[in-house]
Amino acid sequence: MRLEKLPADYAKRLSDLECPDFTTRPWVEGKPLKERRVAIVSSAGLTVRGDRVFRGRDADYRAIPSTTSSNDLLCSHISINFDRNGFQEDWNVVFPLDRLNELAAEGAIGSVAATHYSFMGATDPVQMVDGAKEVAGKLKSDQVDAVLLTSV
């Protein structure tokens, strides 16, 4: 987002939002991209139709199988201050599963994870630690070694 396009006070509010101050600097290296198994982890409050919607600033997560159809992915993020038209027209704007599948078919990446995950981005990140660790365990079980994090 080019903040200069927004009203100054609104841009300042976004810019000044409190963020966690991490003291560690983790950095994992790995195989070439064409050998990586990639998952999407989103903070857009995505949920599969029929699964529990995010009702507020929930700290848990939802699983999104790779077999999910675009008609079955909903966005239940609590914030109304971001565009939803893009996602309504094309889910890849938020959840680029079709693009990952194409990249895998082209050999640019190794493969696409069996399951992807979504959190609720309006939640205090500190509360997401347990959920994130759980997701990490599930990603490892799926042999995932690369995660694309998408926010809204």
Add this chain to the structure above:
Amino acid sequence: MSALGHYLEEEGIASVAIALIRPQAEKTRPPRALWVPFELGRPIGPPSDPVFQKRVVLAALQMLVEPGGPVRIADFPDDDPREAPDSNWRPPIPPSGERGAAAVEAELRTLARAYAGSCTRRERSTVGLSGLPPAQCGEYFAGWLRGERPESPIADMSPALALRFVIDDLKAFALEAALSPGAKPSSQQLGDWLWDETALGAAIQTLRRDFLAGDDERLKQLAFFFVPSLRVAPS
């Protein structure tokens, strides 16, 4: 989002975040982040533009195999071409000066055909958070507009929470009805139409104003989740 990068990387999984607000990424200092200049809600950029989207995804993934970290923040160079308005786009219905519950219900009935066509064309809909069909969403919303306090039509949700998801569904219903074939409207165009020209948009604004002026603290809190900050009508 960048915080999740920290947590996953601490667990041994490499990650790259697509960041929309650069100052937030700079403060959180994730292992890797690609800042994109797109509007909030569009981390991968323009809808229905697979070539552009793939460039964004690849630019981010490429950072996974580049040296120079920890903490690498790169910038994607190109703006979203879909931010430009499309002069060929037309709203699905003409502007209506009619307001109130009956006008909203009539408008929703008029939009139903365009919505159905849009769903068929796109083979999808994002309506469904409430679990109610659009017509029932309209009835429930209209009840609140008439000053009633309808019982929740959703088994495990309070009336207020049900209202929040019903309003989300009605906004999606109208905006998906406005996705006409061949046109590429910007979010600004769609938002201008919904909030300035429809009975639905006006009614949501009215309900927000009424809730904020009322005594019910639960409804006051709820009202903040009806209208985007930059679309709140002056009182």
